[in-house]
Amino acid sequence: MTRRLECVLLAHGSGGRLTRDLIAGSFLPALLNPYLAPLADAAVLPELPPGRPALTTDAFVVDPPRFPGGDIGYLSVCGTVNDLAMAGARPLWLTWALILEEGLEGALLETCVEGAARASRETGVTVVAGDTKVVPKGKGDRLFVTTAGLGVVPPGRDVGDHRICPDDAIVVSGPIGDHGATVLASRHELDAPRLCSDCAPLSALVESVFAAGIAVHSLHDPTRGGVLSVCHEVAARSGLGLRLFESALPVRPPVRAVCDLLGLEVLSLACEGRLLAWVPADQAEAAVRAMRTHPQGEGASVIGRVDQVRPHGVPVVLETRIGGLRPMDDLSGMDLPRIC
């Protein structure tokens, strides 16, 4: 073991002794497993279980890198695992690469490595390969993470927007917008002690829905762009109409408060530990029940349905609490905070 890292130096990325010290001192103790241990150029893995391999890649640049309920390390592993789970895949292995800015405080790096390790323990998905680069101060914002994830879709399972049918119910696994609201509040130093990111792995929740015998048609995690962006993507791919019920949308009061304060649309706020499931209407209640047996799905509810015909040709509409029908346009550019 080496000394505790105080601050990242350019030399930590040079490939020499300091790089080896960084890996041995900061990364291996938290992430070690038999496939990572040889520190070879590539991890050689056992044969895949039966099914179709699923491969994903993701990049993480969240600002701030530490927020209530998580950090960029935890987020990066959860996010990658969740992308695989949304394809119906059982996640198996990850790669994890860091771009560090010269001068990064060692404690922050430690938090993020520990976050990644915690997510890895929670999901049983191990980091089998990694890389570290250091860029000069001012050329990066503290730390960025990129990942790749490999999983397998079990035989007989087929999940995707091509399976969505008219009348399908749209189920959400819990309250929406917590991650986006928390990160925005942290960034702007809003004092909101009740806010906490929903960042969490979803692979076990997905498996529990399949285990309950639900014929899941499609799955999405409403990350960047939130529920609204996912709905627009689904509508565009399926050619169908999506209808959301305002009175059924689960939104926690502090999240609602941040939206009101900053003038944001809650349906456009990111979630990092929630999923949307498209299921046959007659299985909607069973899907909700199955989710609620799982800690990540305690707040599950039906929030919408798929329409064969789009009202006025609009792809995504909201049935408002007062009985109106509102077209929901997709987010355009950045969601701009209001000024008065």
Next chain:
Amino acid sequence: MTDDPLFADARAVAGLLDAIRHVAEQLARPTTFMEVCGTHTQVVAAAGLRRLLPASIRLISGPGCPVCVTPVGYLDRALALAFLPDVTVCTFGDLMRVPSSTMDLEAARARGAHVAVVYSPRDAVRLARSRPDHRIVLLAVGFETTVPTIAAALAEAEDSALNNFLVLPGNKIMPPPLRALADDPDVRVDGFLLPGHVSVVTGWHAFRFLAADFGLSGVVVGFTPTDVLRGVLELALQVERGRPQVVNLYSRAVTPAGNPTAWALVERFFEPADTGWRGFGQIPGSGLALRPAWVHRDASRIPVELPPPTEPQGCRCGDVLRGVVDPNQCALFGAMCTPDAPVGACMVSSEGSCAAWFRHEWREGSSE
């Protein structure tokens, strides 16, 4: 708050709509009311209220979106300042994508201009403290609701002798444009839904001149669908009775005299000045300029080269802001001008009439 079930109750809304329909049947002629405030515009559009009202009652949007009424010359100056090597321009997010004569602030930032988005004027003060080598210029845009926070930032900078904190004065006050509208023969309005947030600061007595001087109705309302519908009902009743008055239906937040503490802080730094409004031109006494004692904080005195101000061709933001046309009557609306590629300012902020219409109103003939 617009989603608070307490104020978005379907039964309450249905009851109010029934009452409004009943009054509308008694009215001798079609009636037009203007919602002055951008947040009201957003509530009206988001709740779909325009389509729920009887056809004889028309709601039009007014000049209450601060970004929308900011003239292009102001943005040109902000842009020029942001390209100076030792200046960082701080702005509320709404202004980032408002077109100037050349480009918007977002495009300028991508080309190397120093632009920072802040959520609070005090964020800009904090930036000034951490960047003593830079002059930090806050784009001071907004109505009576926003000005006290800008005055508070100025006070903080004064107290800590932060001489690199400046503002580019562009704040405006609401009563003068309402007077201009009431006086404008092109604008046919029977009554105003008056801005609730502004009234929290000014007090509702600031709008009594509408009835006294022009014989027009006015009602201060809050920001939920039921608030707005109560306001419409009150205006319709006044028209039916032929007794225009200015009343306050937002008494849970608004008092007759407003918030004198906040306004005293504003008056410490600012004094009334003539200023230009998009769509209206120059309106006497409608702007706020820094008092002479604070000229060292006035960024409009920093010399910059400005292009001749160019309004986008064909854009009818000015007419939309005066309620002369609805957004969809502009030839650019929805085709040339969308939230993705806004031509006019009213398409940028979520409170701009055009953006609210584009996002929430059903578009004629819209289809896949």
